[in-house]
Amino acid sequence: MSTTTELTETTLLRFATAGSVDDGKSTLVGRLLHDSKSILTDQLEAVERASASRGQEGPDLALLTDGLRAEREQGITIDVAYRYFATARRRFILADTPGHVQYTRNMVTGASTAELTVILVDARNGVVEQTRRHAAIAALLRVPHVVLAVNKMDLVGYEEQVFASIAEKFTAYATELGVPEVTSIPISALAGDNVVEPSANMDWYGGPTFLEHLETVPVSHDMAHCHARLPVQFVIRPQTAEHPDYRGYAGQIAAGTFRVGDPVTVLPSGRTTKVSGIDLLGKPVEAAYTPQSVTLLLEDDIDISRGDLIVPSKDAPSTTQDIEATVCHVADQPLTVGHRVLLKHGTRTVKAIVKDIPSRLTLDDLSLHPHPGQLVANDIGRVKIRAAEALPVDSYADSRRTGSFILIDPADGTTLTAGMVGESFASPEPVKDEAEDDGWDF
Known part of the structure; x- marks a missing residue:
């Protein structure tokens, strides 16, 4: 089978990295890209030159993702760095998020679309407040899979007990948050232990390497079971001689599947009609599903504008x-x-x-x-x-x-x-409305 064919048949995994500052997120990502041969020669040469200019003997792999000038000058990650790479088994979209407390907002951005979140901890420091914050955000965002990467194991002598203690503490905390699955992996991003290749220094660990877990973790993109939702982004009225009466409602399907003939309701107006046609990339199709961007054609001429939501009549939300x-x-x-x-x-x-x-x-x-x-x-x-x-x-x-x-x-x-x-860690007691009357009486 050709490489091209293999890549078209592999699944896509979106994942995000998070952790406290200097826990090694960017180094882990750089090591992952380097050891999986997912970087170009000129990219590696640029990193080697940048590393040499800073007086470092070898390439600083963290520079592969710390792309902003301010990040390289300070040696930290500030913005969310996105990288795209692939192996023979799976394609990946990676979001390397900042560790500083003031940039936690960017972790929310990076994890909001992720199917897996990697939370790094420094083996010397264990679980700290920022670790707990990132775990809470992953739980709130309902990220299906969480990986605890205990990094810098080389600095604690590759001791099994250090890893086991951190993994036990974090798993207990994540379980209280409602995280459905935690996989703990001991690594050294700087030395490459258990990132792509198994570590000879931790023969007591029998689990998968970091890359192996990313390649094999189950990911479901089947949204057909979800209620179909199309937020209208744009109303298309080409007004051409070929299509004088064309009126389509364009947007990206947020969930579910739409089919020609489906009864639909437009919200918030509540008006009903049927799907008379679906255009995908300029061609008519019988069905379309998330996350495709489509144009829906409806049987009736209804007043619809940007911001309205088209949903199946039988599954309309309140x-x-x-x-x-x-x-x-x-x-x-x-x-x-x-x-x-x-x-x-x-x-x-x-x-x-x-x-x-x-x-x-x-x-x-x-x-x-x-x-x-x-x-x-x-x-x-x-x-x-x-x-x-x-x-x-x-x-x-x-x-x-x-x-x-x-x-x-x-x-x-x-x-x-x-x-x-509707998300909540607990159910607080009902409270009296405390907002003052300021004229915005909705």
Whole structure:
């Protein structure tokens, strides 16, 4: 079988790396790309030159992903670095996320679409607060698989007990968070132990190498069982002589499958019709599924615009102005009760008010701090929001796309908060609405 044929038949795994600063995330990624022969010669030569200019004897593999000038100067990762590579068994999209606390928001971005999250810890330090924060975010985002990579085992003499103690502590914490699966792997990214090839220094470890686990972890892209959702991004009216009456509704299918003849409902209006045609890449098809970008044609001429949601009539979500969610606050400015914001859900953006902040999660013991009054950068908490218009929201447990939203500062467009509808570590007691009447009476 040719290499081209093999790659077309392999699955795609999206994964993200996370961990505290200097735990070795970028070095691990660089080692993975280097040892799996997934980097070009000129890329390696550029890294060797950059390493030599810094007085290093060998190539600093972390520079393969730390692409920003500021990152190379400081020796840290700031932005999310995306890399695409493939082996004979699988294709990969990798997001290398920052370790600094102030860049935790970027970890949320990198893990939001991941099927697997790699959380690194330094074998000398074990589980620290940032480790717990990243585990909590992975749990909130419902990432199906979590890998605990215990790095720098060479600096603790490759001791099995050090690895076992860290793995036990982290697994217990992740289990409390509701993480469905944790795989622990002892590695040395700098030396290459258990990254691509098995380590001769840790013969006590009988599990897979890091790459072997990435190649074999089960990944399901079958979204046919999910309720179909198409957020309308654009209304297409070409007005040509060939198609004088063409009216299509374009967007990326967020979940499920649409077929010609399906009865559908347009939300939030609630009007119903049927799918009369589906255009994919300019050609008609009988069915389309996530994550394809398509244009739906409908039997009836209905008033539909950007921000509307097309769904199967039998599986239509309810619409509501009142949303309860768990959020990760990512902005420097606090989120407070009574805060006026813009809520972006799918392709729709509406005015909203933060009516209450019932609780904030304490990462040390997973307890809930009741009524904190505000959330500051990197806080995880529960919020109650009232939108100016009814929104068709799903539970995040049912759909990561239509069950999520972001809150935006209406003054400057800054992203404030990433939210997951219905997600909760616990069920706080019902609370009285504390937002003051400020004229935004929705």
